[in-house]
Amino acid sequence: MLFQREGGLQVQVRSTIAALQTLASPSLEVELVDPNRQRIDGYDVIHVFSAINGNYRLVELAHELDLPVVLSALLSPGWNRAAGLRARIADRLVGRLTDWNVQTSYAQTRRALQLAQLVVALGPAERMALIDAFNTDPSKIRLLPNGISPHFFDADAGAFRRHSGLAGAFVLMVGAISPYKNQLGLVRALAAYEFPIVLIGHAQRQHQPYLQQLLASPKVRWMGQLQHDDPLLASAYAAASVLALPSQGEVFPLSVLEALAAGTPVVMTDESALSLPSSGFALKQLRWRDTAMLCRAINDFVAAPPQRAEVRALVSAFSWQRVASQIADCYTQLNRRRERVSHAV
Known part of the structure; x- marks a missing residue:
């Protein structure tokens, strides 16, 4: 469904990819994955945009393949500590009532956030939502805003x-x-x-x-x-x-x-x-x-x-090139970490 509609998410994905492709980095190749035609195990790192709408399945698959994931959470601003507590209570109730055959969207989002190696927050407010409502490890959260064309x-x-x-x-x-x-x-x-x-x-x-x-x-x-x-x-x-x-x-x-x-x-x-x-x-x-x-x-x-x-x-520093450079650093960090683990094994 991603490109069946047009909005801020679609602009963010396209602009991020375009900016990454213009970086003068011979060691970095970036492309948009078509999950209906391509397998993700052919990549070194994947970047998933949005922790909702069933995307947790992609993160789960990457986890099974030992493939590092950068996850841009894009959480609704309404999430806070109280909302997270209510969602966890509701999740447990749904699980017990359905013999754990039904998952809430909260549980799926939380799982994606737990399995991702790095989680991108667009600002301090989203970072707090990730920590307070979803108990995300603060050490793996990176603050990277959107850019402006x-x-x-x-x-x-x-x-x-x-x-x-x-x-x-x-x-x-x-x-x-x-x-x-x-x-x-x-x-x-x-x-x-x-x-x-x-x-x-x-x-x-x-x-x-x-x-x-x-x-x-x-x-x-x-x-x-x-x-x-x-x-x-x-x-x-x-x-x-x-x-x-x-x-x-x-x-x-x-x-x-x-x-x-x-x-x-x-x-x-x-x-x-x-x-x-x-x-x-x-x-x-x-x-x-x-x-x-x-x-x-x-x-x-x-x-x-x-x-x-x-x-x-006020927004003169918000360039897609600057954002892309920081995202590329995240990819490099995860890939090097993966290579170290592979060599150790």
Whole structure:
């Protein structure tokens, strides 16, 4: 299912691979594995993206083959110590009721995290979730954020202005159209203001009624889905007065990083692994249900926007090349460890 949809995970996988392939390292070859056509025992190290959706089976197989695994966890930001305790209790109850023939998704995720040699967390918040909710060994966790493609830093607002016909202030939201993303909360929060709300993202069939509810507002403009490398997407970030992302939860949202790279301030949910020091002048994180605070924060940015150069500076170090170099170090470390064990045997 990985590439049957488009979103942040797909961008992360493709961008990571592309950046790794550009590294000047003759000892490193990287490719995307097709598990339906290729066996994983032909590789020295595998990198699994996401600890959920059945991926624990790949990690289990690699463990049986003594094949080192780097696992990018991509955990929901809602996991904490209390949630982990409740999940373990529920897991034991399910096991006893089904004579241990049924596993919870928590148990599968935890097993993947336990068997992986290195676990990648996108930020400090996700690292704490891994430790507190899943009892992951802290010594094998590496903090490696997502990167940002260079063209977002150079984005020009003109193309989107010409395409949309919008000349003044507007609020942008980029993401799948769904109640979880909470576009309707944004529309309701800004009901008293005149500036348009531009939505970019795909609406699945089950969310078409939700989309129609959004489009009932004369202020809403839906642009459909734009590909990640479409210059119009980068231009939309640069043209917007504010990017809003009041969803119920985000792991490490690329849309936020890309908007900041384009110099645009952001108002988003506080249910996220994203943490940028000294970013309060351009990044507001608040409870996703708090429409009053959402409205106030957006209006403040529209009325007094921060300097775009200062906003860009917040994420200037987030390049895919830098991230790829750190990931490559992880691969090398695991491969050398495996070779030492093989020689010892």
